Amino acid sequence: MLELQRISKSYPGVDALRAVSLAVGAGEVLGLVGENGAGKSTLIRIVSGAERPDGGRIGFEGEPAAFASPADARARGIAVIHQELSLVPQLSVRENLFLGAGWSRRGIVRRRWEEREARCLLGLLEMDIDPDTRCSELSLGARQAVEIAKALALEPRLLILDEPTAALSPREARALLCQVRELARQGAAAIYISHRLEEIEAVADRVAVLRDGELVRSIDRRGPAAGDDGLAPLDRDELIEAMVGRSLSAEFPPRLPAGIGETRLEVRGLSAGRRVRDVSFDIRRGEILGLAGLVGAGRTDVARMIFGAAAPDRGEVRLDGTRLELRSPRQAIRSGICLLPEDRRGHGLVLSRSARANFALPNLDRFRRPGGVVDRRREGRAFSRWREQLDIRLVRAGQRVATLSGGNQQKVVIARWLERGATVVLCDEPTRGIDVGARYEIYEWIRRMASEGKAVLLISSELEEVLGMSDRVLVMHEGRIRGEIADPARADPAGVLRIAAGIERSEKPSVA
Amino acid sequence: MPEEKGGRAGRWRRRLLDVLGRNLSVVVLVLLCLISSAATWREQNPITSRSGAAVARQVLEACQAPCSVLIVARDTEADRVFAAAIEQGLDAGAARIAGRVFGQPRDVRLELERIVGAGASVDAIATHRIASEWGPVRTAGTPVFAPGSYHWPTFLTARNLLNVVNQNADIAIIALGMTLVILTAGIDLSVGSLLALAGVIAAVTAQEWFGGAAASPAGLLAAMLLGVAAAALGGLLSGTMVTAFRVPPFVATLGLMMLARGLALILAVGHQRRLVGGGAEGTPEAVRVEAAVFAWLGNGAVLGVPNPIVLMLVLFVAAHLLMTRTMFGRYVYAVGGNVEAARLSGVPVTAVLLAVYCLCGAFAGLAGIVDASRFEGGRPNAGELYELQVIAAVVVGGASLAGGRGRIAGTLIGAMIIAVIQNGLNIAGVASYEQKVVFGALILAAVLLDRLQPKIASRRARMTRASTSTPVQ
Numbered sequence: 001m002l003e004l005q006r007i008s009k010s011y012p013g014v015d016a017l018r019a020v021s022l023a024v025g026a027g028e029v030l031g032l033v034g035e036n037g038a039g040k041s042t043l044i045r046i047v048s049g050a051e052r053p054d055g056g057r058i059g060f061e062g063e064p065a066a067f068a069s070p071a072d073a074r075a076r077g078i079a080v081i082h083q084e085l086s087l088v089p090q091l092s093v094r095e096n097l098f099l100g101a102g103w104s105r106r107g108i109v110r111r112r113w114e115e116r117e118a119r120c121l122l123g124l125l126e127m128d129i130d131p132d133t134r135c136s137e138l139s140l141g142a143r144q145a146v147e148i149a150k151a152l153a154l155e156p157r158l159l160i161l162d163e164p165t166a167a168l169s170p171r172e173a174r175a176l177l178c179q180v181r182e183l184a185r186q187g188a189a190a191i192y193i194s195h196r197l198e199e200i201e202a203v204a205d206r207v208a209v210l211r212d213g214e215l216v217r218s219i220d221r222r223g224p225a226a227g228d229d230g231l232a233p234l235d236r237d238e239l240i241e242a243m244v245g246r247s248l249s250a251e252f253p254p255r256l257p258a259g260i261g262e263t264r265l266e267v268r269g270l271s272a273g274r275r276v277r278d279v280s281f282d283i284r285r286g287e288i289l290g291l292a293g294l295v296g297a298g299r300t301d302v303a304r305m306i307f308g309a310a311a312p313d314r315g316e317v318r319l320d321g322t323r324l325e326l327r328s329p330r331q332a333i334r335s336g337i338c339l340l341p342e343d344r345r346g347h348g349l350v351l352s353r354s355a356r357a358n359f360a361l362p363n364l365d366r367f368r369r370p371g372g373v374v375d376r377r378r379e380g381r382a383f384s385r386w387r388e389q390l391d392i393r394l395v396r397a398g399q400r401v402a403t404l405s406g407g408n409q410q411k412v413v414i415a416r417w418l419e420r421g422a423t424v425v426l427c428d429e430p431t432r433g434i435d436v437g438a439r440y441e442i443y444e445w446i447r448r449m450a451s452e453g454k455a456v457l458l459i460s461s462e463l464e465e466v467l468g469m470s471d472r473v474l475v476m477h478e479g480r481i482r483g484e485i486a487d488p489a490r491a492d493p494a495g496v497l498r499i500a501a502g503i504e505r506s507e508k509p510s511v512a
Numbered sequence: 513m514p515e516e517k518g519g520r521a522g523r524w525r526r527r528l529l530d531v532l533g534r535n536l537s538v539v540v541l542v543l544l545c546l547i548s549s550a551a552t553w554r555e556q557n558p559i560t561s562r563s564g565a566a567v568a569r570q571v572l573e574a575c576q577a578p579c580s581v582l583i584v585a586r587d588t589e590a591d592r593v594f595a596a597a598i599e600q601g602l603d604a605g606a607a608r609i610a611g612r613v614f615g616q617p618r619d620v621r622l623e624l625e626r627i628v629g630a631g632a633s634v635d636a637i638a639t640h641r642i643a644s645e646w647g648p649v650r651t652a653g654t655p656v657f658a659p660g661s662y663h664w665p666t667f668l669t670a671r672n673l674l675n676v677v678n679q680n681a682d683i684a685i686i687a688l689g690m691t692l693v694i695l696t697a698g699i700d701l702s703v704g705s706l707l708a709l710a711g712v713i714a715a716v717t718a719q720e721w722f723g724g725a726a727a728s729p730a731g732l733l734a735a736m737l738l739g740v741a742a743a744a745l746g747g748l749l750s751g752t753m754v755t756a757f758r759v760p761p762f763v764a765t766l767g768l769m770m771l772a773r774g775l776a777l778i779l780a781v782g783h784q785r786r787l788v789g790g791g792a793e794g795t796p797e798a799v800r801v802e803a804a805v806f807a808w809l810g811n812g813a814v815l816g817v818p819n820p821i822v823l824m825l826v827l828f829v830a831a832h833l834l835m836t837r838t839m840f841g842r843y844v845y846a847v848g849g850n851v852e853a854a855r856l857s858g859v860p861v862t863a864v865l866l867a868v869y870c871l872c873g874a875f876a877g878l879a880g881i882v883d884a885s886r887f888e889g890g891r892p893n894a895g896e897l898y899e900l901q902v903i904a905a906v907v908v909g910g911a912s913l914a915g916g917r918g919r920i921a922g923t924l925i926g927a928m929i930i931a932v933i934q935n936g937l938n939i940a941g942v943a944s945y946e947q948k949v950v951f952g953a954l955i956l957a958a959v960l961l962d963r964l965q966p967k968i969a970s971r972r973a974r975m976t977r978a979s980t981s982t983p984v985q
Contacts, residue, residue, distance in 0.1 A: 309856055333858040347856050350849035352916040361846055361857040364839040372838045416857070 001026045001189045002047065002158055007056035009042055009213075016042040018213045019056065024158065029180060029190045031204025033197070035243050035463065039213040040193050044160055047191075048080045049073030061157065077157035081147055081164055089136035094118045096135055097150050121149045124182075141172030148179060159183060159190045165199060177203045195294045197501055201234040209242040217242040236503065237494065244463060244493040252468040253444045256451035260471065261285030264455035265424050267306065270315035276301045277479040279315070283424070283455035288446065290470030290488060291459045293500045298479040299459045300342055303426040306457075307339040308332040319424065333362055338422035340413050342429045342459070344406070348413045351402035355394060356383045358401045359416045366419070386415035391441065407438025414445055425449050428459045443469060463493045475499040536961070537910050537925045544929060548936030549665035556664045557641035559590045561597035563659040567638050568601020570657045579635035580610035582623065582654075584643045587614045591640075598638050610634045620648040666939055674818060680931035681820035682707070682879035684924065686898065687905040688831045689747075689875030691923045692868045694906050695848040697915025698761035700869065702750060703876040704898035705772035706743040708891065710880030712776045714739030715799035715890030716783045718806060725802035732806050739884070740877035746772055747873020751866040769899070773892075780892040800889040810886030820882050827878070832920040844868060849916030904955045905930050930954075 006019040017039045024030045034040050045051040047058070049067030058065045060076060067073040070080075087096045097118050098109075118131035127145045135143060144164060151159060161180065165173040173196075180190055180203050192203050200207055209217040217239075221231040263282045270279040276298040283289045291299045304310040306317050308326045317324045325331055329339070341347035349358050360367065360379050367379040380397075387394070390411045394404070401412060410430065417425065427446060431439045446469060450456045460466040466473055467488040475483040475496055483499040485491045571581055583598050585591035592614065599609060610632060613623045620643075627634055637649055637656045644650070644658040666672060677684075686703045693700045714735045718724070722731030746768055753764035780796045801807075812819045835841035843864045846854040855861050876895075884890045909926025911918025933954065937947045 307856070329856050330858040330860055339856060341856060346850070347852050350846045350853050350916065352849040353845060357842060357845070361842065361854070361859065364842055368839055372840055374837060374839055374842065376837075 001061055003059035005057040007046060007053045009046060009053050015213050020215045022208060022215060024189045024191060026189055027184050027187050028205050029184045029192055029203050031200040031207040032191055032193045032210065033200060033207060033239060033243060034210035038210040040210055044080065044162055048078055048160060074154065079151035079154050079156035080160040081151050082162055087135045087143055087146060090134065092132045092134055093129055093146050094131035096146060097121065097153050121152055124152065144176065157188060159188055161190065162193045165194065165196065173199065195501065197236050197239060205231065207234065207239065209239060211243060240494045240497050244497060253440065253447050256447055260287045261453060264320060266318040268316050270302060270305055270312050272301055272305065272310065272312050275479050279481055281474055283457060285453045285455060286450050287472065288450045288456040288458055288470045290466040290473035291457060291476060292463060292466045292473050292496055293476035295461060297476040299476050300428055303339060303428050303457060303459060307337055307426060333420065336423035338417035338420060339426045340428060340430050342432065344409055344413065349401050349409060353401060354398045355392065355401045355404060355412050356397065358412055359383050362416055363419050382419055386418060390415050406433040407435060410434060410442055422454065424455045426457045429461065431465065463496055467491055467493060477502045537908065537922055537929065541925050541929050541932065544932045544936065548667040548932060551936060551940040552666040553663060554666050555661050557661050558659065559594045559640050561593050564594040564597025565601045566659050567657050568598045571602065571636050571638050572605040572607060574655065575607060575636055578606055578608055580608045580633060581636045581638050582610045582634045584613045584620055584637055584639035584649060586643065594640060617646040617648050620646060624648065624652055667936060676931050676935040677821050678818040680927060681824040682882050683898065683901055683905060684824050684927035685827055685879040686876050686902045687923045687927050688827055688920065689872030690902045690906050691911055691918055691920060692844055693872045694911050694913060695844050695915060695918050696865060696868055697848050698754065699765065700750065700872050701762065701765040701899045702746060702768035702772055703872065703902055704895035705769045705776065706746050706873050706876035707880035707883060707895035707898060708776040708893065709746065709772045710739035710743040710877035711884030711894055712779050712799055712890035712892050713742045714881055714884055715801050716779055718801050718803065719799065727803040729805050732803055736881045739881055740874055743877025743880060744870050744874035747869040748866060751869030754869065755862045755865045776892040780890065796892045798887060798889040798891040807885055807888045810882050823882065828920060828924050835920050845916060901930065907955065
């Protein structure tokens with residue numbers, strides 16, 4: 001039904017997809033797996049018309065297709081269910097189902113027809129929901145189901161589900177999987193993307209593994225070895241090997257010989273709802289502690305709570321033995337904690353201001369003269385010093401930070417905390433969206449900060465990065481710390497991924 | 513870097529366009545001034561002390577001494593200044609003043625009759641262009657001296673320009689505070705009402721607490737400060753609503769707008785009741801301040817520049833320094849540009865927002881004091897619909913309603929643009945209904961520009977990024 005031939009796509013500094021060829025037939029569910037950044041999202045964006053490939057051909061239902069926009073793809077029968085819900089909470093289920101779909105007759109809503117159709121659609125999914133319930137009153141799982149019903153209302157030929165169970169409870173997730181299978185039985189095609197391998201095993205006829213923008217493995221489960229459900233059992237270890245694949249190479253700067261000192265940061269029993277449960281760990285002077293796990297495992301929440309940006313329900317944090325209040329980032333910064341946020345553009349920088357103003361923002365008290373006046377000369381000197389040291393490339397001194405490349409933006413954030421002289425550095429996905437050259441420089445700076453006696457927490461979804469950079473790695477799964485790897489340089493990435501995926505629960509430092 | 517097309521000339525043209533694009537509001541202001549000047553190109557008959565002195569010189573040159581001169585002028589302040597200058601000039605020479613007329617053509621005839629009846633004669637009449645056309649002057653049979661006329665745009669006279677700025681000084685002062693609020697992506701609809709409240713409170717306290725007609729300057733100052741403080745408190749209230757209770761600024765300040773207006777009216781009516789002794793009607797009137805010094809702020813002048821303009825300029829300079837040189841200014845821009853990033857950078861977001869709304873209220877209060885002083889009393893109905901004019905001034909001045917972008921200097925220019933348009937249309941004789949249409953169109957154009965600017969900026973950014981991205985190793 002859908003046929004991709006040698007699709008390529010590159011962004012500045014990254015080849016997101018390299019000549020990927022893939023096909024999905026009618027009645028088939030294709031499971032798509034891969035690490036973060038392997039190219040899954042890009043692939044979906046291309047298939048759904050949100051992005052155009054640089055090279056390659058797309059065929060849909062036997063014809064060449066070049067979708068100009070998501071609306072175009074939708075009109076051809078391709079429906080995407082995103083991770084983020086797209087329902088209007090104030091409207092009823094029925095109203096949401098037919099929103100924007102043009103089901104009216106001369107502008108007048110065909111209410112009776114809608115009601116019948118809504119019941120039919122929800123019945124199809126075996127959902128016991130009154131179509132006149134407001135969406136805001138539904139559980140997340142029910143809302144996800146409505147989302148799917150909404151996609152089904154279009155009678156799609158191809159359904160794409162991108163991490164659809166991220167917000168669902170296990171029971172709701174199981175129901176969703178049954179729905180997808182049912183749909184395939186009726187002759188539609190589906191692409192199912194998930195980090196959760198057990199879901200892939202339950203739903204996919206065929207599994208494709210992406211790594212670094214390439215299709216590295218395709219497993220067909222139909223055939224002689226098939227079990228009762230018509231599908232051969234999936235070898236998860238094989239999948240994980242394929243996803244990780246690479247050996248750790250010397251892409252990381254060497255460890256500096258400063259040595260690790262006494263305990264600097266103590267985190268005890270940090271908890272926040274379902275996202276973070278009883279997280280405890282220590283970071284010592286000069287240590288880089290890696291925090292591995294899948295997206296949504298609660299790692300960012302942990303960092304934000306230490307930084308005072310989110311309030312924990314329970315737990316405490318001590319810095320050099322003194323208990324911290326955790327009330328606001330302002331306080332955290334004053335005590336010497338700093339954060340390189342995951343969402344650099346949204347949380348790290350004021351894009352409308354210059355690189356220099358962004359650098360100075362948390363440091364203004366250091367450049368102040370009586371009366372709250374900023375000493376611009378001192379500010380300028382400090383900025384040019386770090387600009388030189390970090391090699392931040394600007395066209396003009398007053399250049400807006402929005403116009404910088406990702407690497408230079410991250411360096412501005414690092415520069416501000418270096419100037420601040422922080423003692424604890426929380427790095428949340430520090431190299432996301434940064435090209436290879438700048439990436440190495442940022443690794444060097446993380447190393448250097450550790451060697452100066454700072455305690456560094458490194459959150460990364462890239463296994464290689466977190467293993468290659470850290471002195472010790474903790475693995476989180478669904479809000480809990482599930483494992484500790486004492487010697488990450490020689491750890492087996494697949495083992496880490498197994499813990500992160502919740503397949504293996506034991507605390508077992510695996511060595512390759 | 514894209515290939516430069518058109519060589520050096522093209523580059524210069526691009527650079528010029530770039531500079532003009534960055535300072536679009538200045539360009540618009542200059543254009544508007546030019547248009548207003550062209551539209552008001554008139555014959556000028558200045559009635560000033562300088563033209564009076566010139567007439568006196570003419571008379572002395574033409575007449576044989578001793579000659580007696582009749583001075584004719586209308587009964588206006590400018591005419592009296594003019595006449596006084598003539599008299600001073602004549603006294604310096606050998607001429608004698610036969611008489612002075614301040615009034616109508618009829619008064620000239622009566623005066624001439626009186627002089628002739630007394631047996632004296634008139635050798636010359638010194639007057640201005642307008643009175644020289646009067647019947648009794650023309651038919652008096654004596655030489656008439658008047659200053660020469662010339663062509664010059666009425667708009668572009670010092671008097672008119674000072675007048676334009678003076679009349680809009682209160683709008684400009686409020687626009688300062690509004691700029692801060694809009695920079696944080698907020699809005700303040702209560703400024704017009706706070707203006708009225710501050711004026712009324714200053715007037716009522718001046719009358720009732722600080723001695724009325726006998727109030728000392730210190731007492732009046734205290735009354736004015738009370739008015740400003742009340743307005744600042746109002747701003748603090750909306751700031752609290754916005755920060756602590758997360759009420760959208762539009763709604764919070766809409767509430768305060770009605771509340772403050774109501775309070776101003778209640779206070780004014782209450783004062784009236786106390787004056788009359790009980791049973792006064794509930795129609796609000798201005799609260800008159802009897803102490804004469806009270807009017808100085810609104811009507812006095814320093815070195816010929818009206819006080820409101822002086823105050824406005826001082827406040828603009830102060831606000832400009834505040835926003836460009838201090839931590840507070842940096843914080844305001846950061847909060848407006850990206851609240852979350854500001855918070856995570858340790859900016860005390862709540863305190864900044866509170867201060868911004870409080871300052872905006874205080875500026876509105878100051879404008880209210882200027883207004884009250886100008887009208888020698890607090891008017892509870894003052895400042896109606898000011899909020900919209902002020903917002904228009906800020907937006908026209910280049911601030912983005914989405915926050916984070918805008919400058920104090922831009923706001924000054926925006927306020928002046930609005931003032932110039934109003935004045936230009938007035939002088940050009942455009943009726944007030946048409947003026948509204950022009951205003952509306954102007955504001956829409958300004959907001960449209962605001963919408964288009966990010967697109968242009970992002971195009972420029974893409975070009976810059978392409979040329980600076982770090983090379984891949």
